[in-house]
Every structure is written in structure tokens, then in C-alpha cells.
Amino acid sequence: MIAVISDSHIPDRTDSIPEEFQLKMKDADKVVHCGDFESEKVYRRLSQNYGLIGVKGNCDYFDIESSQKFTWKQVDFGVYHGAGIHPRGHHPTLAKTARQLGVDVLLHGHTHQQEIAEHDGKILLNPGSCTGVGGGSSKTKDPSMMKIKVRDRKLEVEVVNKDRESGDIYTSSEKILNIDSISDKE
Structure with a gap:
């Protein structure tokens, strides 16, 4: 299982990733962070604890790659924050980024809004903010991950x-996507 988080913004906007998410990350085969750690210390700690695949966000002022690629069970994944894409989360530009990286699936962040989308034969996945902090035009929400x-x-x-109020864990979306039938649409 791949655990995907993004937009943690620690320590400037909040203190920590929810413990329940950290437990899911411990159970994962791979952990991906789509940028905006905000602190190199947080990046290093996550890398040390989870063997992290992470990328630079627009609030990361330390040395880290702006994009990454990896293959998991014959599926090619790309990781890219999404800063500089206007409007934020613009599907055609994200799909173009996926094509440039040569991947089937693009994991991205920046909007702080969870999304499962397909565009031009590419799958675009945004886990939202793992701490629920607001950003850009996005208001504070329940923390989320994928x-x-x-x-x-x-x-x-x-x-x-x-759930920010009760602390309950809930699933807001589940979807099964067939890579081959989506990429055939290209």
C-alpha cells in the first residue's frame, strides 16, 4: 500500500500530522509527501521514519527535488507539488506534467483539496492537506490522506x-481505476 500525504505546513501552521495517519504510514510499503513540509527538520524526520518519497512545495526553502518518479507493481507514478500551475489544480497542465514525467499517475498537492481525477489518459490524485490547514483559496478542512x-x-x-471536531476517522471517497482502460483514452 502507498500512503500519500501533502501540505503538512509544520511548524508554521500546525504542530503535527495526526497520529492515526502516522500509524497508516507505518503500515505502508511506500510513503509519499507531495510537498509543503515547510521545515527541513520535518522532511528529515519523515524520511528517517518512513523512507519517504518527497518533493519540494512552494513553502519549502531547502534542497529537495521538485519532482520524483517511481514504479510500484508495474504502475509508473510521478510526484509533483503543483505550485506554479494556474489556476491551481488545472487538470490539463497536471496531465501534461504526467506526460513529461512519463508516468501513468501523478500524485500532487498545493490546492489542499482532495481529488481523484482522470484527464487525457492520466490519473491525477491529490490527498488534500494531511493536517487540514488552509492555503491559497482553501479554508481549513478535516485533515486527509490517501x-x-x-x-x-x-x-x-x-x-x-x-473529523476535526470529533476526532473520528472516516473515508470520504473510494474509487477503483483501471490504468490500461484510462491510458487507452489518450
């Missing part, structure tokens, strides 16, 4: 949230 399972070039994507 869990992705890959089987036979099919993605099972689950968006996991923590």
Missing part, C-alpha cells in the same frame, strides 16, 4: 479523513 493499493494495473484509491 491510501493506494495496486493490483493487476488497477488502483484502489481511498481518501481517509480525520
